[in-house]
Amino acid sequence: xxxxxxxxxxxxxxxxxxxxxxxxxxxxxxxxxxxxxxxxxxxxxxxxxxxxxxxxxxxxxxxxxxxxxxxxxxxxxxxxxxxxxxxxxxxxxxxxxxxxxxxxxxxxxxxxxxxxxxxxxxxxxxxxxxxxxxxxxxxxxxxxxxxxxxxxxxxxxxxxxxxxxxxxxxxxxxxxxxxxxxxxxxxxxxxxxxxxxxxxxxxxxxxxxxxxxxxxxxxxxxxxxxxxxxxxxxxxxxxx
Numbered sequence: 001x002x003x004x005x006x007x008x009x010x011x012x013x014x015x016x017x018x019x020x021x022x023x024x025x026x027x028x029x030x031x032x033x034x035x036x037x038x039x040x041x042x043x044x045x046x047x048x049x050x051x052x053x054x055x056x057x058x059x060x061x062x063x064x065x066x067x068x069x070x071x072x073x074x075x076x077x078x079x080x081x082x083x084x085x086x087x088x089x090x091x092x093x094x095x096x097x098x099x100x101x102x103x104x105x106x107x108x109x110x111x112x113x114x115x116x117x118x119x120x121x122x123x124x125x126x127x128x129x130x131x132x133x134x135x136x137x138x139x140x141x142x143x144x145x146x147x148x149x150x151x152x153x154x155x156x157x158x159x160x161x162x163x164x165x166x167x168x169x170x171x172x173x174x175x176x177x178x179x180x181x182x183x184x185x186x187x188x189x190x191x192x193x194x195x196x197x198x199x200x201x202x203x204x205x206x207x208x209x210x211x212x213x214x215x216x217x218x219x220x221x222x223x224x225x226x227x228x229x230x231x232x233x234x235x236x237x238x239x240x
Contacts (some may be wrong), residue, residue: 043067045211050077050196072098076199083192088117095195099202107150109198111157112191114146115164122167123183136168 039062046055052073059067075098082091092113095102103110121142125135143165151157164182167175181187200206225231 039064040067041211041214047073048200048206048212050080052077070203070205072199072203076196076203079199080192080196083113083116083195084188086116086120086188088113088120091195095199098199102198102202105202106198107153109191109194111147111150111154111160112194114150115160116187116191118143118147118164119167119182119187122164126167126172139168 039058043055043059043062043064046058047069050073052069055067055069059065075094079091079094079098082088082094092103103113118139121139125139143161147161151161163178167179167182170179175183
């Protein structure tokens with residue numbers, strides 16, 4: 001940032017009244033952004049998100065030579081992709097290969113992976129034309145042996161397990177929105193993101209990119225301003 005330009009703090013604190021759009025834009029234009037800093041923020045985001053090829057391509061196009069891409073980025077993304085595909089056993093195996101203690105240290109991730117496996121078993125049973133007591137028994141056995149011992153560790157685990165088991169108690173046509181949500185593919189994405197965060201922490205890497213942290217901080221500042229009845233116009237998306 002240039003020393004002569006205004007800072008974001010100057011803009012927020014200099015006037016408690018609501019600025020009109022022209023005043024706001026004029027103040028924003030006084031801020032000097034360094035393109036090199038912006039490029040590094042984007043590169044950092046791509047690396048944390050696990051987009052290795054995108055990171056290398058962006059670094060080349062932006063002329064960034066001094067950067068580091070962790071060697072485990074590919075394995076990390078393979079685990080996430082396995083979860084998104086519903087291959088939970090393979091994902092658990094890969095996680096243990098990366099860090100044998102990662103699931104021992106993260107009961108939430110272990111529970112969510114096993115719960116997702118149970119959901120996949122229930123989904124499989126539901127999709128079979130010849131669904132029998134044996135397929136139901138398989139789901140019950142898995143839940144009893146794998147999830148029941150973990151559930152008491154956290155009240156939210158118990159609630160989540162009860163909801164999941166309810167999938168076996170009612171016909172799909174009568175499922176509530178909560179039960180339908182349990183079967184939604186978005187659950188895989190949620191658990192994949194949880195696994196990604198756990199792997200980043202295990203590897204001593206930040207679990208949030210600096211770009212996302214800035215976006216979250218901007219949202220927080222906007223909410224604080226709204227609490228004080230200060231209207232903050234949205235940032236323009238003009239190119240640098």
